[in-house]
Amino acid sequence: MNKPEAKQFTAIVGGRPIIFETGKLAGQAGGAVTVRLGDSVVFAAATMGDKPKEDVDFFPLTVEYEERLYAGGRIPGSFFRREGKPSEEAILIARLSDRPIRPLFPKGMRNEVQVIMFSISADMENPLDILAVNAASAALMVSDIPWGGPIGAVRIGRIDGQFIINPTFEQKEKSDLDLRIAGTREAILMVEAGANEVPEDVMVEALAFGHQALQPLIDAQLQMAAEAGKPKREVPIFEIDPALVEAIRARVAEQIEALLDAPHTKSELNDAIDALEENLVAELAGEDATQARAVQEAFTEVYRAIVRRRILDKGLRPDGRKPDEIRPIWCEVGISPRAHGSGLFTRGETQVLTLATLGTPREAQELDSLEPVETKRYMHHYNFPPYSTGEVKPLRGQSRREIGHGALAERALVPVIPPEEEFPYTLRLVSEVLSSNGSTSMASVCGSTLALMDSGVPIKAPVAGIAMGLIKEGDQYQILTDIQGLEDHLGDMDFKVAGTAKGITALQMDIKIKGITPELMREALEQARRARLFILDEMLKVIPAPRPELKPHAPRITIIKVPVDKIGAIIGPGGKMIRAIQDETETRIDIGEDGTVYIAATSGNGAALAREKIERLCEVPQIGRIYTGRVVRVTDFGAFVEILPNVDGMVHISQLDSERVKSVEDVVRVGDEITVMVTDIDENGRIRLSRQAVLEGWTPEEAQAHDRNGRTGGTRKPSGEGRGGSAPRRPSAPTGKPSRGSKPPSGGRR
Structure with missing residues (x-):
């Protein structure tokens, strides 16, 4: 070949x-x-x-x-x-x-x-x-x-x-x-x-x-x-018999009109329409399954046409609303006493509960994809259980629709999430759909805003969302605000707009017909803008601004900056040091590759103690500074004192006391704590200490002068004394690495 x-x-x-x-x-x-x-x-x-x-x-x-x-x-x-x-x-x-x-x-x-x-x-x-x-x-x-x-x-x-x-x-x-x-x-x-x-x-x-x-x-x-290109194949096209459609229209049109005119809930209307359809199938098709399917499809076409004509000719929607009318809205925050934030948004028969969790930078989602973004700091997840529509179905994990709706709600909120420099948290929001009859994704946007504000997240502005619909026959059309499930199913467009009072943050449009013009979209966007502002006003009546403080059980994150070459000292061999600090202070610590340290704690005392320990690990000894340290080794010419974690200096025997000392162990033993002054650091980093300077209250210059005199005076210099001190003890090379997710991007995946 x-x-x-x-x-x-x-x-x-x-x-x-x-x-x-x-x-x-x-x-x-x-x-x-x-x-x-x-x-x-x-x-x-x-x-x-x-x-x-x-x-x-x-x-x-x-x-x-x-x-x-x-x-x-x-x-x-x-x-x-x-x-x-x-x-x-x-x-x-x-x-x-x-x-x-x-x-x-x-x-x-x-x-x-x-x-x-x-x-x-x-x-x-x-x-x-x-x-x-x-x-x-x-x-x-x-x-x-x-x-x-x-x-x-x-x-x-x-x-x-x-x-x-x-x-x-x-x-x-x-x-x-x-x-x-x-x-x-x-x-x-x-x-x-x-x-x-x-x-x-x-x-x-x-x-x-x-x-x-x-x-x-x-x-x-x-x-x-x-x-x-290849020639196109001919395929059978299934069409509904027009005569059957007209026969069914004559039989049930008045009954359908009466059901739509009567006050009803979603389930009441569905039950009544289903019963009418079942009676019609039994009457016209009997036991003939093929004919039953044809009757069902014809009935659906009649029902669809009646609903659409009522909207186009009378501006009358199935629930009696005007084209631009929004269903009743009520909201609530603080539903969960332990979640870091929660918001309940209800619009008509659509209800969504969103719960927020604040985490540390290490909890950012790691992405294994073909995009350059490696982590995601803001996550929104959406769950649509069967009970939300009054159905019984097995739970099989998230569907493609659920993933899509979650991504849309996430996209709507990303522009208002504060950057990491201002608010160094990973955020996860979960929207639980409790009842569905029209755009739960936009209700998730509203519930998420409420939950973030309830959490105390300083969002730039509140965000609301609205779903728009379209009924179009030829040149005649009607744009619908806040569509419900039936209008979505029988309509020609599902157009979702989310944004702040200032402008749009997310937009999604699905079309069932062969497209719409920019002019029609301009009209739909303006109608959606008015609806969005109305919904924002309703939300802000419940919580007008983000709470000034995080919830008591939400983690507080303290940020400090350390030299990059000190990261290994903080982590310690195999992560031993950082684990010990976390256990002792009841905190979580993340370290970025640039030396940014995030300390998360639910208690201020724990964060302060962890910060103190990390700063001590990163401190660089300076001449004239006074430290209280532990004696780690004793020789005949002096004592070695750990003045900082993993940093030793030597106190010469002549500098141990105000009086002449015959033996080092007459003054100190291993394990004792003593207070000393740094008097010298040589070119190799070896540190000279003096206890006498502290006892006498000398200045660094006075301490250095007395130390020099001591080195050349009558005090006997034991073997090795001329080394002048000990270099800092180097920590073992750490085997742990800073968390990959400790430096997440400033928003959700864009």
């Missing part, structure tokens, strides 16, 4: 080439490509099943991204030295790629489609996530799978007020905006953003700028599909 010829197609984006290549790899996949920017390369393959999947009423699409550490020349740090389950970052990239491609498949398609991506090369300069989204689109374009693409995806940053296309990792650190956008030629399909309180008008400009910037990627993919 001859070597296949690879074909390359280039898009110039932001002045740099993005190269699509196909034809060389994975020939049996439906379509396979690589996408390259700099030396970062992502592979993607898209494949479709031969037959429609039975017994499903949805499109079975799966999108997976696998992070391979060999791409960055690294061996995984796990016990087995191979990649395990997908990392959080890999899951987020998979979700990022899934969301914009899903709406473009033919409605009613039931053939299973799988898109698999993995990293081939990571240059630690160009992020891989945007390449993955473009790779997924390109693989579908060259495949035999019917799909309405292509899409292009870019990242937009902003430095000194100027937008940047596909910023590098280094540029991202300087940017106040991290916007990822995907869209078609005509419209925006997906938005994911983190920002440092960016105003709404700037965000709209960035969206328009990003949509224009992604157009060359669409051009390159269209050219690639035309020159190297």
Whole structure:
């Protein structure tokens, strides 16, 4: 078999080439490509099943991204030295790629489609996530799978007020905006953003700028599909019988309208709709399972259409609210007496309890990924148990949705977390969803703000979040504030905005239709801004500012700086010294590679004692300073005294007392404590001490003069006396190292 010829197609984006290549790899996949920017390369393959999947009423699409550490020349740090389950970052990239491609498949398609991506090369300069989204689109374009693409995806940053296309990792650190956008030629399909309180008008400009910037990627993919793509296969499309839909509409429309008009909770409406559907299926389908499924799908279509028309024609939502009306809100803090902070946020039937824990720098999360950030100091975790929706399901760990919602809430709070220099703590927030009927991720943002303020964390500003929805038919549309579950399910957009009173900190948009325009997004952002300010006011009625002090059982962290060459003395052989200090003072001590020492304690006395011990370990003897030390060795010419940990000096026999001394042991023995003055330190670091200077109250100069006289006077000089003292005892080379996590970054992973 001859070597296949690879074909390359280039898009110039932001002045740099993005190269699509196909034809060389994975020939049996439906379509396979690589996408390259700099030396970062992502592979993607898209494949479709031969037959429609039975017994499903949805499109079975799966999108997976696998992070391979060999791409960055690294061996995984796990016990087995191979990649395990997908990392959080890999899951987020998979979700990022899934969301914009899903709406473009033919409605009613039931053939299973799988898109698999993995990293081939990571240059630690160009992020891989945007390449993955473009790779997924390109693989579908060259495949035999019917799909309405292509899409292009870019990242937009902003430095000194100027937008940047596909910023590098280094540029991202300087940017106040991290916007990822995907869209078609005509419209925006997906938005994911983190920002440092960016105003709404700037965000709209960035969206328009990003949509224009992604157009060359669409051009390159269209050219690639035309020159190297496979013919698209024909697949069966499952459509609901229009006659059946009309028959069911005639039977149940009035009953559905009556149920929606009556006061109801989520569960009451669901139970009533389910009962109506069951009666209809029994009446029209009987025991015929195939016909039963058709009736169910037709009923769902009727229900969906009625809810949507009521909103568009009457501005009437399922629970009776106006389009821009927010459900009742109430909040509470201090729910947990022992957690370092807790906040309860309730909006309608959505309720989230967030609990905060403050930890030491060593508790920062270590990251084993293809990004240059090695640790994460701020973590937000999100749990969505089945009881929150009144269901019974087995607990199987965190789902991809839970990881995504936690990351969104984390991104919203990162810009207001104080930097490590001001607040040297690791922070972990956990949001427990207690009841769900509409955006629990945005409720988690609000609960997190309350918990942080209850903890006494000096956040820069409180953050609130709101979920917006959209119902659109042709040119007619209605933007909805604070959507509930039914509106999310039957609507066309889930648009989540979080931020402070000053601006946006996080933005996420999922679209079920083929995109929306920047003008519509401008209107949605303004409506969301008004809602966010209202929610912030409600939250601040409960706790108007962060508490001035941490909770009594939260650790207090004291920071001191020590010389880098003293780190080994603090740690001690095998970590013996630092463990002893921690045990004796009931503290936790972390040491950074730059000599920054973090002392965490729940009692001020313990922190002060630990600080004193560390400072003594780092102290450098000075001439004229007086120390109380322990005699560690006695010779015929003097005594050796440990004046500081691991630092000895010698008191000559002539300097032991005010009177002439015949024998050293007439004055001191090993183990005795005596007070001495440092009178000399020679070029080799050997220290000369005098007890007589302390007894006589001499100045350092007087002590030195008497010591010199003593050395040349009538006092007999025992053998070896001329050495003048002892060099400090060097501590053994430490086997422990400063904690890797002791110098974490100033925020969450950006």
